[in-house]
Amino acid sequence: MTLDFNGRTLELEKAFWTLFPGLCKGCGLCVEKCPVDCIDWSDVLGVYGTPSVEADNRCIACGICQNVCPDCAIRIDKRKKLIN
Amino acid sequence: MQPAPAMPKSWRVDNKPHKFCPGCGHGLILKCLGQAIDELEIQSRVVYGCDIGCSLLSWDLFNLDTVQTHHGRTTPVMTGMKRARPELLCIAYMGDGGGYSIGVQHLVGAAMRNEKITVIVANNTQYAMTGGQMAPTTLPGQKTETCPYGRDPGATGLPFQGAEMISAIAPDGAYVARGSISHLTQLTGFLKKALKNQIDGHGFSLVEALSACPTNWRTDAARTWEFIEKDMAGYFKRGEIKIPGQKEATANA
Numbered sequence: 001m002t003l004d005f006n007g008r009t010l011e012l013e014k015a016f017w018t019l020f021p022g023l024c025k026g027c028g029l030c031v032e033k034c035p036v037d038c039i040d041w042s043d044v045l046g047v048y049g050t051p052s053v054e055a056d057n058r059c060i061a062c063g064i065c066q067n068v069c070p071d072c073a074i075r076i077d078k079r080k081k082l083i084n
Numbered sequence: 085m086q087p088a089p090a091m092p093k094s095w096r097v098d099n100k101p102h103k104f105c106p107g108c109g110h111g112l113i114l115k116c117l118g119q120a121i122d123e124l125e126i127q128s129r130v131v132y133g134c135d136i137g138c139s140l141l142s143w144d145l146f147n148l149d150t151v152q153t154h155h156g157r158t159t160p161v162m163t164g165m166k167r168a169r170p171e172l173l174c175i176a177y178m179g180d181g182g183g184y185s186i187g188v189q190h191l192v193g194a195a196m197r198n199e200k201i202t203v204i205v206a207n208n209t210q211y212a213m214t215g216g217q218m219a220p221t222t223l224p225g226q227k228t229e230t231c232p233y234g235r236d237p238g239a240t241g242l243p244f245q246g247a248e249m250i251s252a253i254a255p256d257g258a259y260v261a262r263g264s265i266s267h268l269t270q271l272t273g274f275l276k277k278a279l280k281n282q283i284d285g286h287g288f289s290l291v292e293a294l295s296a297c298p299t300n301w302r303t304d305a306a307r308t309w310e311f312i313e314k315d316m317a318g319y320f321k322r323g324e325i326k327i328p329g330q331k332e333a334t335a336n337a
Contacts, residue, residue, distance in 0.1 A: 005088075005100075006086070007086060007087050007089070009087065016087070018087050020089050023089060023100060023101045025101060025105075025106035025107070026106055027106035027107030027108075027298065027305060028107070028304065028305035029107055029308070029309070031305060032305045032306050032308075033309070034164050036186070047101050048106065050106070060327040062333050066090055067268055068112065068268070070098070070104065070107065070108055070109070070110070070111025070112045070115065071101050071102065072090055072095075072100075072115065073089065073101075073110055074088045074090075075087055075088075075089060075090045077087065077097055
């Protein structure tokens with residue numbers, strides 16, 4: 001059985017940055033670990049009613065936020081990959 | 085097409101988000117374990133045992149056969165399962181409360197007998213589920229519910245070095261390593277090597293993973309990372325401590 005988590009995809013310059021508000025608990029670990037500081041709190045609420053996160057165009061598609069998210073709420077698809 | 089969450093294949097999808105607190109280290113350790121299981125392609129052979137404490141909240145996290153026991157007895161339960169069905173791969177997952185304090189005799193016994201199971205201990209320096217009391221792994225000076233002025237090493241001793249102790253008593257063939265959620269690729273590598281050690285039948289394998297508990301540490305995200313990377317790393321050194329066929333190595337940070 002698979003559930004649809006309704007991701008919110010941001011089409012950034014280097015990546016398609018998807019956040020699943022149904023999984024994001026708002027812990028902020030990704031905000032601290034981002035090497036270019038491009039992740040910030042968002043107006044969209046997460047699963048516990050806390051703010052979820054969003055990235056901006058400074059994103060370099062390194063994938064660290066996807067790795068450090070304990071809830072797998074972030075998914076990054078690099079633009080190059082999708083074109084190929 | 086709507087993208088799907090990038091979860092390990094061995095995770096169950098239909099009951100997510102999982103039950104851990106926001107920012108909990110268990111989620112990261114179990115994500116690494118899920119990736120290790122995916123990469124070794126052993127999902128159909130794994131039996132997963134979880135202990136009492138916050139680790140029991142992972143009872144439905146994986147799409148694996150799971151059993152839950154209390155107070156460190158996950159190790160003997162998995163030992164029995166491995167002896168009855170040697171083709172299974174048994175993983176005992178517990179916290180430092182179950183593994184290093186109340187259930188340490190089971191861990192010591194299994195290591196001395198060199199049982200062919202894999203034990204993963206998540207170390208978050210306290211008893212998290214009961215509200216953050218002082219545990220054997222609490223750092224000197226760290227404030228918890230039961231040591232509000234900071235842990236005094238003169239009265240309560242120094243933090244318990246579980247991985248070093250197991251590597252000292254385990255016979256050759258055992259694999260002992262300590263990873264941290266601040267270095268996830270390394271942790272996944274250690275978990276893979278530990279599972280490989282069981283697949284190859286060398287013997288006991290233990291991976292201690294330094295974990296986070298923002299709820300009971302009362303830390304924000306920045307201070308959580310700082311505590312893991314600076315305070316905890318000062319006492320608990322990351323690295324492979326015992327490798328089968330090699331002399332005892334010292335952990336290097």
